[in-house]
Amino acid sequence: MEAVMNLNAPRGTRDILPEEAERRRALERAFADVCERYGFGEIRVPTFEHTELFVRGVGDASDIVRKEMYTFTDKGDRSLTLRPEGTAGVARAYVEQGMSSWPAPVKLWYNMNMFRYEKMQKGRYREFWQLGCEVFGSDSPQADAQVIGLLETFFRELGLGEVDLEINSIGCPQCRADYHKALRQYYAVYVEDMCEDCHDRFERNPLRMLDCKEPYCQSLAMKAPSQLDYLCDECKVHFDSVKSYLDEMEISYRLNSRLVRGLDYYTKTVFEFVSSHVGTQGTICGGGRYDGLVREIGGIDVPGVGFALGVERLLLELDAQNVPFGKAQSPDLFIASFPSTAANALDLAQTLIRSGLKVETDVMGRSLKAQFKAADRMEAHYVLVLGDTEVSISRGKLRRLSDGSEQDVPLTAVGTLLHDYRKKRSVAEKEEVRFEL
């Protein structure tokens, strides 16, 4: 009966250790910074919402709602669901907080964890993080172009290359209905011979038949009618404008008439940033316009456009492209001490750290030699040996680990010197030149 404790993190969840946390923090900061420059404000919404919100918002035809939600009943007998995506919750907040009376457009960004009950693969987790933006209140193609522009800026500032932008328009409910009809008409004669999944898709969501991987289905998809030919005038003009704005901003994109979104709320513009490095989960970022969403969840008729960016996939991509990003900074100084000077070391470290430096001291009672090894391992820039002599004359030798050079300095000058060194380092880094001291 006594079961052995399962020490594994639950399937699809993971521990984020300091090294990765550091990179994430850098990523999140960069994103927040770009968003603020584009005039977006941060929003944080609850981790769980009433299940009904996602069923209505994301759509009961979507896979997310049909089989991937973490739904539970609380003690008040309410059905709640851990958010599987961000937009529905943000849209709910928009309605509940009366943001429709704010000066339009309302531009929000978020950084939140999401939960989807899915089978694991690289770059696909049951708890994962998304960075996202939403623009409420503008039906202008300028808004579509601006969120894409924001992403382009973000990727550029990260130093990320080799991600492709794909765009498409899936029209509005009216012209999409026409297109669905046309698709069904086209597929009707073949459907018997198509794969099992496509039988289901034919009934539920014919758009999906277009990106089926089965050879036969794919051959049919090649000749299937294109959504773009069925766009109504308004949707067509909108899409053309989006494209021309992108052209104007010199953002390259690939038209993909078979690009579909997994969530039901999308209208008109849809887009993805894809990479070839993340395995089958090549989509790093997905987004689009969702003009019907706010009304669908019970608000007024407000247009919206936004995107969600997968943090784990972006990190994989940064790794794959060897983008140096968010590396922890090494200590400015390691203070080596002896039992008799431990207190002095702590005190000096305290002072220097308060001045803004990163300083390490030994708390393992190690030999001097071992302290040097430790300092070397953490790539400290300098080591100061603080022994009885140094304490009594208030001077010490500051040793630079990169070349072993030492200089004799008053202890009171150490802080200033190190700040000075640090400044020179950062300047050198910026100009990508070697610096001499």
Add this chain to the structure above:
RNA sequence: GUGGAAUUAGCUCAGCUGGUUAGAGUGCCAGGUUGUGGCCCUGGAGGUCGUGGGUUCGACUCCCAUAUUCCACCCCA
């Protein structure tokens, strides 16, 4: 949800067709002069071989279950 592969020291992995005290590299700790790192040398700690059953004289090696990961679908960030 479907199909397949993997799981042995902190990490990356050996371990032949089941046979005595389970290995390497790396990392970690310590020593190689009594106050000085990176190289080198030596030593040490660390594994109930994912977990639970079963077959067997005997299982890390075979069988079953379960957990986790990975791959292909599905789908998505």
